[in-house]
Amino acid sequence: MFNKFLRENKIATVILTVLRLYLGYSWVTAGIGKLTSGGFDASGFIKGAIANPVKGPDGAVVFGWYVDFLKHFALPNVDIFNIVVPVGETLIGLGLILGCLTTAAMFFGLVMNFTFFLAGTVSHNPRDIFIGFIILTAGYNAGKIGLDHWVVPFIRKMSNKNASPDKAKATV
Template sequence: MTSIRTNLISEPHLTQFLFADTRLAPLWALIRIYVGYEWLVAGWGKVTNPGGVWVGEQAGVAVSGFLKGALTKTTGDHPDVQGWYAWFIQNVALPNASVFSYMVAYGEILIGLALILGLFTGLAAFFGGVLNANFLLAGAVSSNPVLFILATWLVLGWRVAGYWGLVDSHRHEMS
């Protein structure tokens, strides 16, 4: 029988303080709730849109418009949208705009609720970051860089970011 020797690498004191010290739980809760609120409001606006361009009879109209706008940003010396992402837009996202429309609208709501409630904080922040990255890759700046940075921090600090939340099983494991 072969045994595998494992070595644990100690965590630097600064990162341990920032990402694992429960004294920072109030700060992380504020960041988590702020990011969650932003996602919830964005998703709710899409789901309740009276024109039904996100969910409903005309689902996909808004996504198609957004994606077609992104494709106009693929030219020049420094395009806002890279060629490989333009391929993804043309061949995957646009043909399935209706599906992506529902995924974005309800995904934003689910991410927002999970972050506000402190439910699966790291996972919710990760998927929020994935959405932000996709919006950025499509050339939409707006609040996406800030939310992407905050989502990344929440992923790093998930233990403390979700400390005051619904899922608290990790509380007993921390020392």
Template sequence: MMNFIRNHKVAAGLWTIIRVYIGYVWLTSGLGKLMGGEFDASGFLQGAVAQTGGEHPTVQAWWGAFLEAVALPNADLFTVLVMWGEVLVGIALILGLFTNFAALMGITMNFAFLFSGTVSTNAQMVLLTIFIIVAGANAGKYGLDRWVMPYMKQTWKNRKQKQNKTTVAA
């Protein structure tokens, strides 16, 4: 089964469809925030912190403490990170460029939203993104990773060989 997921052309086509779908969701969400001009993470963060109390809190205390101590004082930074993070993850997934890294950053944002008490489509996106991450390079086979990753691998190999020659000569 893992061989099919990670190496088969049919699976690569399926991952491409899922990858582009997830990328589209991220891109449209990020562009909506960027173009709307009214997105401010501080309201979302304050709402999440408020959900840490009560009889049945939807946000765990440890996450609320992080939001209160780190995220809220830096709400302007988090506003920019969320907007541009969504746009960049979306573009990378649609193009199949640095697919695994983009998926990892996307799932990190999804978990942050889930930890903050938001449900929406985040749980579905987490599940689909896990498949993309497990598929590894096969998820970007029909994308720019097909050319970028071998180029980067060769560049790193050449750099390492050059470095080893310099070390031996010294």
């Protein structure tokens, strides 16, 4: 019932637009801030997450696999992350603000939120994840007041045009 409301209701479309703009602004300002600061460097954050991993009440490392990922992949390739993080944040924010490929933007936003969360950064991540799941669940309706109004039908049309003739007939 709630999913139907999120996916089909016009009032939900307006509420989702407000949530999308709020979250998009947060993402785009974070990304642009890193891009214009004169040299974003993720190595300090990564080293801090490795040195102080998330621990459970018994003192054991909770996400040991993630610490291994940071130590053996992220840190040696930090130059890639120094580009991917600020550009990704900016693109996620623009996608949400413009309502263009909203579900894809929100999916990648959630991926980034969870990576920060796994590293032990709580901050505003729980709120952003909660809002993000609402937007992601709403699907097309979240971007209906935005460029998705035109982009999604165009993509569907192109997808049907490129499908095999039998499949295209079945979807018409």
